[in-house]
Amino acid sequence: MSTNKTMKGGEFLIRPLLPEELFIPEEFSEEQKMIGQTCIDFIKTEIQPRLEEMDGAKDGSVMVDMMDKAGNLGLLGTSVPEEYGGFGMDFNTSMLVAEACGSGHSFAVALSAHTGIGTLPILYYGTEDQKQRYLPKLASGEWKAAYCLTEPDSGSDANAAKSKAVLSKEGKHYLITGQKMWITNGGFADVFIVFAKIADDKNLTAFIVEKSFGGITMNEEERKMGIKGSSTRQIFFNDCPVPVENLLFKREGGFKIAVNILNIGRIKLAAAVIGAGKRVIDQAVQYANDRKQFGQSLHQFGAIKFKIAEMIVKNYACESACYRVGQNIDDTISELKAAGMNDSEAKLKGVEQFAIECALLKVHGSETLDYSVDEGVQIYGGMGFSAEAPMDRAYRDSRINRIFEGTNEINRLLAVGTVIKRAMKGELDIMTAAMAVGKEILGVPDFSSSVPEGIFGKEYKVIANLKKALLMSAGGALQKYTTEIEQEQEILMSLADMMIEIYVAESVLVRVDKLILQSGEAANEIAKECALVYLHEAVDKIHHHGKEVITGFATGDELNVMLMGLKRFTKIDPKNLKEARRKIAEAAILKMGYIF
Amino acid sequence: MSTNKTMKGGEFLIRPLLPEELFIPEEFSEEQKMIGQTCIDFIKTEIQPRLEEMDGAKDGSVMVDMMDKAGNLGLLGTSVPEEYGGFGMDFNTSMLVAEACGSGHSFAVALSAHTGIGTLPILYYGTEDQKQRYLPKLASGEWKAAYCLTEPDSGSDANAAKSKAVLSKEGKHYLITGQKMWITNGGFADVFIVFAKIADDKNLTAFIVEKSFGGITMNEEERKMGIKGSSTRQIFFNDCPVPVENLLFKREGGFKIAVNILNIGRIKLAAAVIGAGKRVIDQAVQYANDRKQFGQSLHQFGAIKFKIAEMIVKNYACESACYRVGQNIDDTISELKAAGMNDSEAKLKGVEQFAIECALLKVHGSETLDYSVDEGVQIYGGMGFSAEAPMDRAYRDSRINRIFEGTNEINRLLAVGTVIKRAMKGELDIMTAAMAVGKEILGVPDFSSSVPEGIFGKEYKVIANLKKALLMSAGGALQKYTTEIEQEQEILMSLADMMIEIYVAESVLVRVDKLILQSGEAANEIAKECALVYLHEAVDKIHHHGKEVITGFATGDELNVMLMGLKRFTKIDPKNLKEARRKIAEAAILKMGYIF
Ligand SMILES: Cc1cc2nc3c(=O)[nH]c(=O)nc-3n(C[C@H](O)[C@H](O)[C@H](O)COP(=O)(O)OP(=O)(O)OC[C@H]3O[C@@H](n4cnc5c(N)ncnc54)[C@H](O)[C@@H]3O)c2cc1C
Ligand SMILES: Cc1cc2nc3c(=O)[nH]c(=O)nc-3n(C[C@H](O)[C@H](O)[C@H](O)COP(=O)(O)OP(=O)(O)OC[C@H]3O[C@@H](n4cnc5c(N)ncnc54)[C@H](O)[C@@H]3O)c2cc1C
16 A cells, blocks of 8 residues: 555545654654744744734834844745745745744734745746845845735635736836735735736736835725734735836736645644644643632643643644645655756645645644634633733634635635546546445445554544545535536535544544654553544544535435445444543643643 | 423423423513614614724723613613612513623623622612612612622632621621722722622622722723723722621622522523624624625625524524523512512522523523624624624624633533532432433334324424433433532533533424414424524534543443433434525525524
8 A cells, every 4th residue: 555656635535644654743853843943932032022012013113123033033034945045944844934933923924924925926936037136135034025915805706806907108017006905014015926917817917016116005004803913904006117027927827826825825824823722722721720719720620621632632633734744745846856847846836736735724723723712711711801811812813814815615615626626637536436435335334344453453444434434425415416516515615624634633643653653652642642532523523524415415315325324434432532631631731731 | 291380490301391381582572572672772873883982992981871871761770670760570571681782792791790790689689778779779870880709819719709808896887808800890880799708707798889988999991802891890999898787688698699690690691692693693694795706795605604594593592592591480480479489589599490591501692602703703704803894893792701600611510510419409300310211221212102293293302312312421420420420520511511402402493383383384484494403403412422421431331332322312314404504594695684
């Protein structure tokens, strides 16, 4: 079953992950860990003591100061190649950096807008001249970047943007006119990646616009629920003259840029929220220790242990999945480069290959953090509602993650849509697998079938079955609706949730298997409990969503057969999760914070 | 099966509710509906246009102005008897008022603190002299009230309060010293209900304290996540002299007051969040109509229909349960008065009887509103995160409801704890019922058993089975842990969730049955879909929690037998919920808001 090829995007649906294939965060090199630690230290010393100041600032000066400090430290150039003044880190190291900075609240958002959607379009799509002109300044932080895609009438439907670019008479400039909205870093950015349509084009074109070009005005700062320290502006372009050589990539190539850059943004967001989650867990555990009621520390109450354990389980599982994607992307990039592709193109293709996983993890990560901050507030009780304690900000700041970088609805639809598209194109052979499952459910259940070896033999079989549950449900729905499946969003949303749970459960299970292979069961007892709790809960969710899918389209005999199949494929031996969660929570309390 | 006696508190666990027993909100009289409408109009014209002003106010002046207006309209005296200047409404009408004012954000909180925890202790526990002196002024709004129970070290553990009351030398005053925290209306209240311990008492005593007594200082307004317009203060009492005749009820009677008044607060909170929820639904449906992406109104997307339907289903179900409790309380009060009990005592006993249901609905209501505001934010997309649109405030304001009036953890524990206590005392015969279920699971499943008649015959059987699932799980856990069950909070929490789902599912189902009996199926098609969607989801949740309970204590054969029993008791014919939700959402879109 083992192959030397990196698993392709979406392939997790039809083939098992092996421990030797999975990169686990424990395998980061000393150097990488040091880079991560540098970032964590920076956030601790430079950002966290200034959160209140940052959020209360009337203009962007505090944020600019922080960005400058980050620039001095080299934090703005992690993904930029050395020849343009950056560090040229591989993808997974940049994930580690994103995670390490993730607990920086508004700063983390500004940082990721600058280094991600602000810088990467030039890095990946720019001409050599464009790269020379902009990347060194962006990598050092001398210039700050923003990304102008969204408009009042064009949010999720990004390609519907109305901004226009008209070639000037003399042919040397495009004159850009339009209204952009929700522009992060807008208040202080020097460079804007702006999307507009040339003449009557159907598709967007991207431009590199300097503030100094003129014709740019903006509204006051938006008043927001959270990330109040992050500058968010409406920006108006009024015949803003952009030299023709600042057109990025190619005419009508803007939407492609937007989509590809967002893929990166999504998986980086997942990394960032893991970092934010770890901090929330640290704080919640600490508070549950310090606060006493009824003569006990809060963490002595089972209800609180439950919350602590669940926060840890979800975060740990999400992390396992994130770095799996990150490494897959790196490996694919290497393979493509080895096959002769140039650097930028290889990076783009590498990420695009995992568009499905990026979308799934954006959803899982943002929902995991929202779970953690919500329980964080609850653990703090009345203090959770107070602006004097950290959970208020954490709760408000977290909420944006389910909205930007594509709403979670859009990402769910996208993930499933991409699987279907690849299946249609023959790039991903879901059909054969689905047909085999279709046959299997009409046959006699194979109770006798052997259990794979190893400590997680039974669990691997469960994962394999969960994939069958998904293939069966998705296959049935597709057969019924064919191309009309787009109209059945409720079904697509449930299929996306099934995919998420499968991907994450498999990732955490294999991570722990690998850890146990390396250092034995005793040393990894808590990690094992985390993997098993996650798996058990995933089975329940997959059963739930599978039922939603199946009852959403099937009737009569088909309905019965498929529900029976679902039951068969979501069987798992019962486990005492209460005891498992207690072990996890108690380990966290001993460590006075996140365990891993 | 029918009896003329009002169902007792907790009795829903062991006997079915009949349509003729259930009060449904459709049965409110014209007069009651008019009262509700008056409140809704008041909120619409006087409060909602001033939300921004209210939340931004530096002192309490805006809120005081609003309270005065509410006082002029009679809104502050709804529960106060006419002889003390109020309207003396029955309990369920006061629930209707709470619901109608529920969408008033911070104002709703100030109102309920004043009329509830601020006024009711005097109404229910005061001497005739105390009532004469305070109630008329509180009912008119001339004086505003606050309730001082919580202290820095005493939140959930209210009886641990350290504030002291020392009898003065001359014996005419108690000198109160202590620090109170999180006091709603604290900034402008004229009268405080203060809890403190006299000498070395183990239990609290309550006092009526006027601001003018002196010795009272306070901190600045708390900075909070939400309900920013509601005054919340730390209050310091420094030898504050309280005349002995202002001791409320009796020495060491304070905790009892606190507990009983909180029961009322809880069920009123559930009513209030229903009102808030209806407004959120109205706004979300409106926005989903106005906002277009991809050439369509948002509500044309299945993913958005799902959200709209779920918000409605949960809210409608919660409402059905709330007014059931309200009427039960009214009926019990009448019965007690008919048996010779005095008014105040009858009211207290009436509410106390339903302490279980009050706690369960506080949890369900607050979690329903949190669900709705969360999906409300999501439907608004980026605008959901903006302070210019209503969802930001709705999201932040909702979060407090799971924290105050007893956290949702405390209320879950309380509900289950009270059931167990009553069972032990022989007041609630859970044991016989649990034993019967215990026998049943060892026997052959009764597949043949007849289905009750009526349109919901099958569904009533499902409800009966869900109760068996609970009795089985709870009975097993109790047998295993006996009095040590208190240490198994995770199990208690799951049992509480099962109780909530059973109570609410039964209430909404019977409500719709009654409606159909009255006006036929066609006129109630959407209501029917709501009840069925709720029921199906409840079955899933009960199965989930049942499994948590059972695997949390059982092993070996017992585990297997109980899991089989759970499966049997959570069987329900499959239903296409996708289609049902679409019908519900489409009805809401037609009506451009909440349907019922
Ligand atoms: C604080 C903040 C910072 C931001 N920073 C930037 C930035 O730097 N640059 C930039 O260009 N943009 C930025 N954005 C914009 C952000 O990307 C958009 O808000 C997001 O894409 C959603 O678009 P929208 O707000 O128009 O919501 P809408 O697209 O109107 O969506 C509203 C709701 O409808 C749902 N929906 C929409 N279409 C569909 C569909 N086809 N099927 C099912 N459901 C659908 C959505 O999921 C959502 O629930 C930012 C936004 C915020 C709030
Ligand atoms: C805006 C606001 C307004 C308020 N208004 C008033 C008011 O007018 N008057 C007043 O007296 N009080 C008021 N309160 C106080 C409120 O009632 C308390 O915040 C609430 O009772 C919780 O207490 P706590 O904050 O001390 O949390 P804690 O009791 O410290 O609880 C922290 C966490 O531990 C959990 N926990 C505590 N004990 C247990 C246990 N035994 N088992 C399991 N879990 C447990 C809680 O559920 C919670 O999750 C207000 C609070 C706020 C925030």
